[in-house]
Every structure is written in structure tokens, then in C-alpha cells.
Amino acid sequence: MAHQENEPLLLLHIEALIFASDQALTIIDIQQVLGQAFEKEFSKEEILIHIEAIKRKYSNGHALELSAINGGFQFLTRKEHESVINQLQIQRSKKKLSQAALETLSIIAYRQPITKLEIEQIRGVNCDYTVQKLLEKELISISGKLDGPGKPLLYSTSSLFMDYFGINKKEELPQLSDIEVPVNEIGERTE
Numbered sequence: 001m002a003h004q005e006n007e008p009l010l011l012l013h014i015e016a017l018i019f020a021s022d023q024a025l026t027i028i029d030i031q032q033v034l035g036q037a038f039e040k041e042f043s044k045e046e047i048l049i050h051i052e053a054i055k056r057k058y059s060n061g062h063a064l065e066l067s068a069i070n071g072g073f074q075f076l077t078r079k080e081h082e083s084v085i086n087q088l089q090i091q092r093s094k095k096k097l098s099q100a101a102l103e104t105l106s107i108i109a110y111r112q113p114i115t116k117l118e119i120e121q122i123r124g125v126n127c128d129y130t131v132q133k134l135l136e137k138e139l140i141s142i143s144g145k146l147d148g149p150g151k152p153l154l155y156s157t158s159s160l161f162m163d164y165f166g167i168n169k170k171e172e173l174p175q176l177s178d179i180e181v182p183v184n185e186i187g188e189r190t191e
Contacts, residue, residue: 011050013037018054023163024072027051070162070169097137104130105139109161109173113143113154131155139164 017033018025027044034042051073055066064075077085097105104127107119119127134140143156157170167173 007050010034010042010046011053014047014050015054015057018066018073019075021074023160024069024074026072029072067166068168069166070159074163076166098130100125100127100130101133105134105157105161108134108140108155109157109170112156112170114156115146115152115154117152119155 013034014030017030021029027047030047031042031044034040034047051066058065058075063077063081065078066073067076069076100123103123104119107122108114111118111122116127116131119131131140135142138158138160140155140161141158142153144154145151146154162168
């Protein structure tokens with residue numbers, strides 16, 4: 001590859017890197033890959049200028065948009081194509097998480113870092129298998145050990161979880177108060 005890289009070609013290389021990645025790429029990731037490929041250092045500012053140009057390029061008339069996710073950048077399908085993408089997800093339902101896995105993942109997401117014992121106390125059942133499957137799918141990770149008897153492992157959501165659910169930080173999770181819960185009622189309702 002050429003030692004000197006012209007601007008339009010650099011923009012295309014950055015666009016290709018982000019497109020080819022199955023996870024959000026940080027500025028540092030992009031700098032490292034480009035630095036190795038071209039044996040030249042690229043500044044964060046230079047990379048950000050090109051990322052902004054890519055965002056503008058995809059701002060209209062494209063099914064994709066460049067989004068900031070989990071401290072990096074990734075191409076995502078625009079919201080207006082959600083119904084079509086949902087149909088694709090339905091067809092891929094074999095890869096869906098079980099109800100137990102979703103419950104366990106939700107507990108970890110909202111209570112992280114959390115021990116397996118705490119998860120089991122909330123769910124009321126043994127979670128060994130479910131936690132192991134979530135670790136294998138890389139949706140959760142071991143984030144340390146609790147400073148207590150037995151030093152149990154602490155679990156937190158992973159960056160793949162952030163990518164999968166399209167969020168940038170934990171604070172973007174839906175607030176429990178925002179979720180409507182159907183009320184079970186017996187008898188007639190009085191106004």
C-alpha cells in the first residue's frame with residue numbers, strides 16, 4: 001500500500017473497516033488498523049473528520065446509517081426499516097435466547113455487577129446453565145470477584161451485549177418505570 005494516503009481513499013478505508021466489523025469500532029481500533037496497514041500514524045481528529053463525512057454521506061437515501069455505539073462506530077439499519085428487519089429476526093428465531101436466558105440477562109443488565117447467587121435469589125431457580133450459555137454467547141462477562149466469603153464471581157453485560165441491543169452505555173437501557181406492566185385484576189373495575 002502507498003505510504004501517502006490521499007483523503008478520499010482514506011475515507012473509503014475507514015468506511016470499509018466500519019462496514020466489515022461485526023462490532024462497533026473505536027477511534028483507537030481504526031487508528032491501529034490504519035497505522036499497521038499504511039505504516040503511518042493517523043490522528044484522532046483526522047479519523048473523526050472522516051467519520052463525520054461518512055455520517056453525512058449516509059444521512060439521506062440509504063438503508064444504513066453510521067451510529068455511535070458502545071464508545072465506537074457501527075453501521076446500523078435505519079429505524080424506518082425496522083419491520084422488515086423484525087421479519088428477518090423472526091426467521092432466525094432458532095438463535096433466539098430462551099425465556100430463562102432473557103430473564104437472567106435482564107437481571108444482570110439492571111443489577112450489574114452481580115453474583116450468580118444474587119441472580120438465583122431473584123429468579124428463584126438455579127442459573128448455572130443459563131449463565132454458562134450467556135458467557136458462551138459473549139453477552140455477559142466476568143467482571144471481577146466480590147470481596148466477601150468465597151469470593152464469588154461478578155457478572156456484567158459485555159460490549160457484544162451493547163452492540164446487540166444498540167446502546168452506547170448502561171444508562172440507555174429502558175427504565176423500569178417506562179415499561180407498562182399489565183395489571184391482573186379480579187372482579188369488576190370501579191371508576
